[in-house]
Amino acid sequence: MPKLQLSRVTKSYGAFHALKAIDLSVDPGEFIVMVGPSGCGKSTLLKAIAGLEAITSGSIVINGRDVTSAQPSDRGIAMVFQSYALYPHMTVAENMGFGLRMANRPKEEIRVAVERAAATLRLTDQLEKLPRQLSGGQRQRVAIGRAITRSPEVFLFDEPLSNLDAALRTQMRVELASLHAQLNATMIYVTHDQIEAMTMASRIVVLNAGRIEQVGSPLDLYRNPDNQFVAGFLGAPRMNFLAGTVEAIVGGVATIQLAGASAYAMPLRPGADLAPGSAVTVGLRPESLTPTDGAGIPGTVRLVELLGRETILYVDAGPLRSVGSDTGTANLTVHVASAVAAPPGAAVRLRFNPDDAYLFGGDGLRTLSAPKSI
Amino acid sequence: MYPRPIPQTARAARALYVALVAAILVVWLAPLLAIILTSLRATNDVASGNLWGWPTEFGAVDNYERVFTQSPMARFFLNSLMITIPAVIGVLVLSTLTGFVLAKYRFPGGRAVFAMFIGGNFLPAQIIMIPVRNLMLTLGIYDTHWALIIFHVAFQTGFATLFMRNFIAALPGELFEAARAEGASPFQTLRHVVIPLVRPALGALAILIFTFIWNDYFWAVVLVVNDTVKPVTAGLANLRGEFVSQWNILSAATVVVAVPPVVMFFLMQRHFISGLTAGAVKG
Numbered sequence: 001m002p003k004l005q006l007s008r009v010t011k012s013y014g015a016f017h018a019l020k021a022i023d024l025s026v027d028p029g030e031f032i033v034m035v036g037p038s039g040c041g042k043s044t045l046l047k048a049i050a051g052l053e054a055i056t057s058g059s060i061v062i063n064g065r066d067v068t069s070a071q072p073s074d075r076g077i078a079m080v081f082q083s084y085a086l087y088p089h090m091t092v093a094e095n096m097g098f099g100l101r102m103a104n105r106p107k108e109e110i111r112v113a114v115e116r117a118a119a120t121l122r123l124t125d126q127l128e129k130l131p132r133q134l135s136g137g138q139r140q141r142v143a144i145g146r147a148i149t150r151s152p153e154v155f156l157f158d159e160p161l162s163n164l165d166a167a168l169r170t171q172m173r174v175e176l177a178s179l180h181a182q183l184n185a186t187m188i189y190v191t192h193d194q195i196e197a198m199t200m201a202s203r204i205v206v207l208n209a210g211r212i213e214q215v216g217s218p219l220d221l222y223r224n225p226d227n228q229f230v231a232g233f234l235g236a237p238r239m240n241f242l243a244g245t246v247e248a249i250v251g252g253v254a255t256i257q258l259a260g261a262s263a264y265a266m267p268l269r270p271g272a273d274l275a276p277g278s279a280v281t282v283g284l285r286p287e288s289l290t291p292t293d294g295a296g297i298p299g300t301v302r303l304v305e306l307l308g309r310e311t312i313l314y315v316d317a318g319p320l321r322s323v324g325s326d327t328g329t330a331n332l333t334v335h336v337a338s339a340v341a342a343p344p345g346a347a348v349r350l351r352f353n354p355d356d357a358y359l360f361g362g363d364g365l366r367t368l369s370a371p372k373s374i
Numbered sequence: 375m376y377p378r379p380i381p382q383t384a385r386a387a388r389a390l391y392v393a394l395v396a397a398i399l400v401v402w403l404a405p406l407l408a409i410i411l412t413s414l415r416a417t418n419d420v421a422s423g424n425l426w427g428w429p430t431e432f433g434a435v436d437n438y439e440r441v442f443t444q445s446p447m448a449r450f451f452l453n454s455l456m457i458t459i460p461a462v463i464g465v466l467v468l469s470t471l472t473g474f475v476l477a478k479y480r481f482p483g484g485r486a487v488f489a490m491f492i493g494g495n496f497l498p499a500q501i502i503m504i505p506v507r508n509l510m511l512t513l514g515i516y517d518t519h520w521a522l523i524i525f526h527v528a529f530q531t532g533f534a535t536l537f538m539r540n541f542i543a544a545l546p547g548e549l550f551e552a553a554r555a556e557g558a559s560p561f562q563t564l565r566h567v568v569i570p571l572v573r574p575a576l577g578a579l580a581i582l583i584f585t586f587i588w589n590d591y592f593w594a595v596v597l598v599v600n601d602t603v604k605p606v607t608a609g610l611a612n613l614r615g616e617f618v619s620q621w622n623i624l625s626a627a628t629v630v631v632a633v634p635p636v637v638m639f640f641l642m643q644r645h646f647i648s649g650l651t652a653g654a655v656k657g
Contacts, residue, residue, distance in 0.1 A: 052551050073557025085548035089570040098566070099556035150556070 001064055003028045003186040004049070004154055009058035011044055011210075018044045020210040021058070026154075026188065031180050033189045033197040035233070036207035042190045043158055045207070049188065050079045050156050063153045073103075078147035082159040084139045086131040092118075092142050093127040099150045110149075117148040120182070137168045144176075148183070157189040161196065173199060194234055198222070206230050223372045228364030231283050237312060237333040239358070240284045241323040246276050254368075256282060256359065259321040261297050264354040267370040274361070274368055281323045283358035286312070286335035289350045291342070296349035299332065301342045311340040315348060323364075413437055413625035420622045437626040446601055447627050450609030455634075457522045457605055458587045464527040465534050465583050466576055472531070473538025474564055478550055488539065494532040503596055510597055521597040522605070526587045534579055541575040542568060577645030585635045606631045 004026040011019040018041045026032050034042045047053040049060060051072035059068045067075040078099070086095050094101075096117055097110040118124045121141040131139055140160060147155055160176075161169045177200050180187055191197055197204050198218045206213040206221065206229070213233075214226040225231035231239050247255040247263055254274060257263045266282075268274065291313070299317035313334040320330035334350060342348065359369035412420065416433030424430065442448045475481075476488050506525060510516040515524070545568070553563045569576075594608040601612070610631060613624050 047551075050555055052555060071557075072555040077555070079552070079555045081548045081552060083546060083548050085546065085552040087549065087552075087567055098553075098558070102553075102556055102558045102562055102566075146552075146556070 002026055002061075003030070003063060004188070005059075005061040006049070007059045007061075009045070009048060009060065010056045011041075011048055011053065012056045018210050019048065019055070022210075022212055024205065024212065024215065026186060028186055029184050031177075031187045031189065031200055031202045032205060033191060033201035033203075034205045034207055035191060035194060035197045036213075037233070038192065040207040041210040042207045046079075046156050046158055046188065046190045049075075049154070050077055051075050052079075073099075076153035077156055078150045078152035078154075079156040079158065080143045080147050080160045082162055084131075084143040084163075086139060086142055086146075088131050091128050091130060092123060092134070092145075095131065095142055096145045096149050098146065113149040113151075114145075117145040120148065120179070121145045136164050137172060140164065140172060141175075144179070153186065155185055155187040157187065157191075159191050160189075162191070162193070169193075169196075176200060194236060198234070204234075206233060208233075219374050223374050224367070225358070226367055228281060228283065228360040228367075231358055231360070231367070235285060237286045237335065240286065240289070240330070240332050241360075242282045242284065242330055243321040243323050244280050244282045246274055246278050246280055248276050249274060252370075254359065256280060258282060258297075259319065261320055264357065266354045266357055266359050268359070268368055269370045272359075272368040273366075279362040280368070281360040281362065281364060283360060284332075284352055285356065286333040287337070288352045288356040289332060289334045290352065291334065291336065291340070291348045292351045294349070294351070296351035297332075299348055299350060301344050301346045301348055302331070303344060304340075304342055306339060308339065309337075311336045311338065311342075313340070313342060313348070315350065317350070409625045409628050412622055413629050415622050417620060417622055420620075433622055434626075437622050438630070440623050441627045441630055445613055445623070445627065447606070447609060447613070447630065449602065450604055450606045451630070453519065453603055453609075454588060454605040454607075454631075456519050457526070458584060458634075461523045461526040461530070461587050462580055462584050464523070465530045466580060468527065468531045469534030469538045469579070470564070470569065470572070470576070472535040473540075473542050474560075474568055476535065476539045477543035477545075478547075488535075491532040491535040494529070495536075499592055503592075506593075507596055517598050517600050517603060519603055522590075522593060525593055525597060526590070530583050530586060534583060537579055538572065538575060541572050545571055573645050577642040581635070581639055581642050584638045588635055 002025040004024075006022050006024040009019055009022040010017065022045060024032075034045065036042045044053060048055045051067070051070060051074075055068065059066055061067065062076050065076075072079075087098065090098065093114050096114045100110045100113060114127070115124070118127055121144060123138070123141055123145055126134060126138060126142075131142065134142065140163075143160070157176075161172050164172060173196060180200070189196070189200065201218050203215055204218050204221050205215050208229050214221055214230045216224075221230060222234050225234065228241065232241065242258055244256045244258045247257050249255075249268070252268050252270070253265050254268050254272075255263050255265050264282075274280070297317050297320060299315040301313055302316050303314040305312040305314075313336065315332045315334055317330045317332050320332070322330040332350065356372075357369065358367060360367055408425075412425065414432060414434040414437070415424070415429045416431040416436070418431060419425075419429050419433075472487075472491065476484060476491075507516065510521040510525070515521045549567055550563060553567050558566065588605075589607060590605075591607040591611075594605045595611075598604055598608070601609070604612070610624070610627060613627055
C-alpha cells in the first residue's frame with residue numbers, strides 16, 4: 001500500500017491554476033524530492049499535503065486514509081519549515097514537545113519522546129536553551145526534532161537547508177540522509193537546489209507550472225529526461241540547447257544539420273515522430289563537449305572558470321545558434337574534468353559524440369533521441 | 375546621514391540645541407513644578423501670594439493628609455481604579471482577540487470590520503455624547519461605574535485593535551502554520567504562541583489605555599453625576615468649588631491623581647523587551 005497517494009490534486013486561485021491534476025504515489029520509506037523553478041507549485045503542493053492549503057479538487061490519501069479535508073494535525077504528517085518556525089519564547093524541549101502538549105499527551109510520554117528525538121539529533125545538551133541561543137544548524141535540528149517527536153507517517157520538508165551557509169548545508173544534507181535511513185521514514189522534500197535533489201532523493205519529482213514534468217530516480221532523470229524542461233533543469237552547468245534541422249531519417253537514425261556546423265547522425269527512440277525538414281533542438285551536456293585539436297565546432301573562449309580539479313569554459317561558437325537566444329550566436333558551456341589553461345579570446349574547437357546528444361522536438365515537449373543507458 | 379556624529383555639527387549649533395532643549399523642558403515642566411511646589415506650601419503662604427519664594431511654613435504633610443480626610447478624594451480615587459482597571463483589562467482582552475483574528479484569518483467582511491474599528495476612532499465625542507448618555511439611561515446603568523467601564527471598553531477597543539492587529543500581523547506567518555500543523559487550536563495558538571510574543575505590545579497598550587481612561591474628564595462628566603461613582607478627574611473639578619481658596623490642597627490632590635499613570639509605566643516597563651521573536655525564523 002502506498003504511504004501517500006495524490007490523485008488529480010488541483011489548486012486554483014480564481015483563474016490561476018497553481019496545481020494541475022497532480023498524480024503521485026509514494027511508497028513507504030521513500031525519500032521524494034520535489035524540485036522546480038520558483039512559482040512552479042512545489043511549496044503549494046507540500047502545503048496541500050500538509051493540509052495548510054485546501055485543494056480545489058482531487059484527493060489525498062495518507063496510509064490508506066482519505067485526508068483530503070482533514071485538519072493538518074489529523075493527517076499524520078509533520079512539517080519542517082524553511083525558516084524553522086521555532087517558537088522563540090519556548091526552550092528547545094518545549095518546542096519539540098509542543099505538538100504532543102497540544103494533544104494533551106501525558107507529561108512523561110512527552111519527556112521520553114523529546115529526549116529520544118534529542119538524542120537522535122545530538123541536542124541533549126541544548127534542551128533547556130532558547131532558539132536564539134542556538135546556531136543556525138542547531139535550530140534546523142530542533143525544527144526536525146519537533147517533527148520527529150510526533151512520529152508522523154510522512155515528514156514534509158520545505159526547503160529546510162536554504163537558510164544555512166554552504167558548509168553547513170553539505171553537513172546537514174548528509175545528516176538528513178542518514179536520519180532518513182535511521183528512521184526508515186517516508187519523507188517529502190521540497191528544494192530548488194538540485195544537488196540536494198540528486199544526492200538525497202530516492203525519486204525526484206520535477207514540477208513546472210503546476211504540473212509534474214517527470215518522476216524518476218535522480219540518475220534516470222539526468223540521463224533520460226522526458227523533455228527539454230527536465231533536461232535543462234537538472235544538471236549544473238545547464239545543458240546547451242542548439243537549433244538544428246532534420247536532413248534525413250534512415251533506419252531510426254536522423255541526420256541533423258546544426259545551423260552553421262556540419263551534420264551529425266543521431267539515433268532516434270522507437271516511434272519518434274519526426275519528419276525530414278522539421279526544426280529540432282539538440283541538447284548537449286557541458287561534459288559532452290570536449291576541446292579538440294582536430295576537426296570540430298570552431299569557437300572563441302569568452303570566460304574561464306578554473307575550479308581546480310575541473311574547468312568550465314564559456315565559448316562563443318559563432319555560426320551555431322542557441323535555442324532561445326536572440327543574440328544570434330551560440331554561447332556554449334563546456335565542462336572539462338581537468339584544469340585547462342585557455343586564456344579568454346583563445347580559439348578552440350569542440351567536438352562531441354552524437355550518441356551523447358539529446359534531441360527534442362521543436363516545441364521541446366518530447367525527447368526524441370534514443371534512451372541512454374544509466 | 376542622520377543622526378550625524380556630534381562633532382560634525384558646528385559648536386554654536388550644538389550650544390543652541392542644548393539651550394533649546396532646556397528651554398522647552400522648562401516650559402513643558404513649569405506647570406507640573408508649580409503644582410508640586412504649591413502642594414508643599416501652607417495655606418497662609420498661598421493666600422499671601424508667596425507662590426515661588428521660600429515658604430514660611432511647610433504644609434506638605436498637612437496638605438496631603440487633608441486631601442484624604444477633608445475631601446472625598448479617597449472615594450474618587452477608588453472610583454477611578456474601579457473604572458480604569460476593569461476597562462483596561464477588557465480592552466486588552468478584546469483587542470488581542472480581534473487583533474489576532476483580523477491579522478491572521480481571512481474571512482468575508484474582515485476588512486469591513488477592521489475599517490469600522492478604525493473609523494470608530496474618528497467619531498467626535500461631542501456628536502455621540504447625547505446618544506451614549508441616552509443609551510446608558512436605557513440600559514439602566516447611567517451614573518454607575520458600568521456606564522464608564524462599558525463606554526471606555528467600547529471606545530478604546532477600536533484603537534487597541536488597530537495596534538494589536540499590526541503587531542500580530544508582523545509575527546512570522548510560518549509560526550502560525552507550524553502551530554496549526556502541530557494540532558494547536560486557534561485558542562491554543564493564541565495562548566501559547568501569540569500572547570507570549572506580543573507581551574511588549576500588551577504592556578505598551580496597557581499604559582496608553584490606562585492613561586487615556588484615567589485622564590478622561592469628558593465622559594466622567596457626561597455619564598456620572600453622583601460623588602459615589604465619580605472618578606478623580608471629575609472629582610478634582612468638584613474640589614475647586616469647595617476649596618476655592620485652598621490651592622495648596624487642590625495641588626496636592628492633583629499630584630495624587632497624577633501618580634497612578636506613572637506607577638503604571640514602571641509596572642509595565644519590564645515587559646518592554648525588544649527582540650522577543652529573535653530565533654524564531656532564519657539563521
